[in-house]
Amino acid sequence: MHFFLYKTQFLGHKTLFFRDILLLQVEVSLSHSFSFASLCSEGMLCGRDRPGEDPVDWWLCSWSDITEVLASQRELVSPEPRVFTVQCSEDYENHKRYPGCTPQKCGRAVADGVVTREEAQVLRRLAERGLALAGSEGGASILDLHSGALSMGKQFVNIYRYFGDQIGDVFTPEDFQLYRDVRGRIQAIIAKTFGLDPTLMYLTKPTFFSRINSTAAKTQHDEYWHPHIDKVTYGSFDYTSLLYLSDYDSDFTGGRFVFMDQNGNRTVEPRAGRVSFFSSGSENLHRVEKVTWGTRYAITVSFTCDPAHAIADPTLP
Ligand SMILES: O=C(O)CCC(=O)C(=O)O
Numbered sequence: 384m385h386f387f388l389y390k391t392q393f394l395g396h397k398t399l400f401f402r403d404i405l406l407l408q409v410e411v412s413l414s415h416s417f418s419f420a421s422l423c424s425e426g427m428l429c430g431r432d433r434p435g436e437d438p439v440d441w442w443l444c445s446w447s448d449i450t451e452v453l454a455s456q457r458e459l460v461s462p463e464p465r466v467f468t469v470q471c472s473e474d475y476e477n478h479k480r481y482p483g484c485t486p487q488k489c490g491r492a493v494a495d496g497v498v499t500r501e502e503a504q505v506l507r508r509l510a511e512r513g514l515a516l517a518g519s520e521g522g523a524s525i526l527d528l529h530s531g532a533l534s535m536g537k538q539f540v541n542i543y544r545y546f547g548d549q550i551g552d553v554f555t556p557e558d559f560q561l562y563r564d565v566r567g568r569i570q571a572i573i574a575k576t577f578g579l580d581p582t583l584m585y586l587t588k589p590t591f592f593s594r595i596n597s598t599a600a601k602t603q604h605d606e607y608w609h610p611h612i613d614k615v616t617y618g619s620f621d622y623t624s625l626l627y628l629s630d631y632d633s634d635f636t637g638g639r640f641v642f643m644d645q646n647g648n649r650t651v652e653p654r655a656g657r658v659s660f661f662s663s664g665s666e667n668l669h670r671v672e673k674v675t676w677g678t679r680y681a682i683t684v685s686f687t688c689d690p691a692h693a694i695a696d697p698t699l700p
């Protein structure tokens with residue numbers, strides 16, 4: 384159950400986190416003709432929080448727990464992606480527009496025909512070797528081949544600097560070629576699905592491998608499960624994609640990806656070789672369920688429309 388708080392003074396909105404609960408604070412001006420029912424939309428249960436106590440009214444809302452599976456691990460979504468259109472949020476209006484790239488059509492899609500399971504296995508082994516060099520003390524570790532960031536204990540090190548000469552024994556030029564090739568195919572399918580010019584989309588940071596297991600979090604970096612909006616969390620993102628490198632239910636349990644819509648949850652079950660992609664604004668609020676058993680590998684591959692935020696493909700030093 385997700386709880387939302389509304390405050391009666393419309394000055395904007397912000398999202399706050401409290402443990403696993405997302406608090407969405409919407410302030411509505413008293414002069415604004417305001418019907419609470421219009422905020423408390425479909426599927427939500429609302430009530431007044433601490434009535435009479437606060438000079439400003441707070442409303443506590445819970446969103447429905449109805450869950451729809453957009454793609455289960457067992458099915459193969461191929462050759463065409465399965466596309467779900469959603470209305471774009473206003474997030475993009477506060478940013479410079481880049482014709483041919485800025486989302487005009489928003490939504491989410493799942494495609495199993497872009498990356499083969501064999502390719503996913505090669506990338507997973509790459510992630511396993513890289514992350515075996517260090518890793519977080521908590522349950523979530525990352526490896527960013529672009530910046531070199533690698534989780535180590537409670538912090539990060541630069542894998543290229545820290546492991547210098549050893550890097551050639553861990554990654555091969557063929558691994559990096561596959562990584563670049565796969566990111567190009569993901570870029571192409573996002574462009575085709577959303578009607579974009581692929582040459583006007585740029586890879587952005589962070590783009591990283593993740594390894595998640597059920598070990599308890601030791602620092603905030605390990606808390607991957609909070610609901611979030613990628614454009615808010617990471618700034619430059621316009622399109623997010625996830626390439627899954629392991630299978631829900633056989634390699635790990637928990638760890639499903641959840642879109643948190645106003646009228647319920649919509650999940651994508653990870654499947655090795657599955658690419659899930661979506662526009663990065665608040666139309667795609669999401670979270671990852673806690674992993675309860677096993678190890679989950681994925682790559683977050685992010686794209687921006689702003690050339691100033693572009694990053695280059697990684698190369699071996
Ligand atoms: O690994 C996933 O399924 C999602 C990760 C995510 O939400 C993110 O990297 O922003």
Ligand SMILES: [Fe+2]
Nearest residue numbers: 611612613669
């Ligand atoms: Fe995310």
